[in-house]
Amino acid sequence: MRNVDIRKGSLRRRVGPIARREELMDKKALVVVTNHSDFEHPKAEPTGLWLSELTHFYDEYEKAGIPVDIVSPKGGRIPIDGRSLGRLVLDKAARRRYEDPAFMALLENTRPLSDVVWEDYDVLYFAGGHGAMWDFADDDELHDLVRSMYESGRVVSAVCHGTAALQNVRLSNGEYLVAGKRGTGFAYFDERIGGVKRFVPYNLENRLKDRGMIYSKARLPLAGHTVVDDRLITGQNPNSATETAQRTLEAIGARHGDRNESRHG
DSSP states (O other): OOSBOTTTOSBOOOOOHHHHHHHHHTOOEEEEOOOOOOOSSTTSOOOOBOHHHHHHHHHHHHHHTOOEEEEESSOBOOOBOGGGGSTTTSOHHHHHHHTOHHHHGGGTSBEEGGGOOGGGOSEEEEOOSTTHHHHTTTOHHHHHHHHHHHHTTOEEEEEGGGGGGTTTOBOTTSOBTTTTOEEOOOOHHHHHHTTOTTTSSSOHHHHHHHTTOEEOOOSSTTOOEEEEETTEEEESSGGGHHHHHHHHHHHTTSOOOOOOSEEEO
16 A cells, blocks of 8 residues: 555655654544344353454554544443353453453443434444444444535444444445445455354345455454455455454555555464
C-alpha cells in the first residue's frame, strides 16, 4: 500500500514528531460488539463476544494514544462467549483486560448504534464472536453506518465473525461493499474445529464469496490472516485481531510498517 493519506487520497506530508502527535490526537476509533448471546439451539452453549478480538484491537490503539469507543447494536450489557475465556484461549494480554474492572465496566452499559455520530470517527471495527452472525447481519442502522463511513473515506475493518457486518452492506451505487474486494472472515472448515458447525445459522465464508468478495484464508486452520484492500481491512479469526488493528493504524497514518496488501500467519 502506498504512503497515502487515507481520508483525502493524497500523498501524506512528512511532518515532525510534534506535528505528528497533534495530528493523531484528532483520530478516534469506533468498535461495535454483539448483543446476541444465543445459538438458538437447545444443545449449544451460550455465545456472545469473543473477548480477545476486542481487547487486542483496544490494546493496539491504546499504545498509539488513539481513543476507542465501544458500542453495540442495541446498547447495554455485552455477553461474552465463555469459550473465549478458556485457559488455552485467553492469552496474557486478554486476561489482563478481563481482570481489569475498569475495562470490563465498558461492557456493562454500552451505547447503542442510534447514539453514534459517525463523523467523529476515523476507523470502524467489528469484533467477532458467533453472536455477531445474528445481530450484525441484517441491521439496517449498522449497514448505514458502514456505508457512511466507507463512502466518506474512512477505514472499515472487521475480524472473524465480525465480518458478518459486511456481508449485506450495499454502497450508494447498489453494489455490495465487499464485491470485487480482497478480504477474509471466519472459515467454514474452522467451525467444525470449534465444535459449532451444526449450530451456526449460515456459512459465513460462502456468504462473503456470494457477495463478490475475493476471499482468502490461511493455509493452516485457525492461523492468523489479515487482508488489506485499500480502506477495507479484514482478519480471519481471533489470531488475526492484533494484525488487523495494526493495519488499520497504518491506514490512518498512526503506525509505520510493511505495506504489503495482505499477510498470512
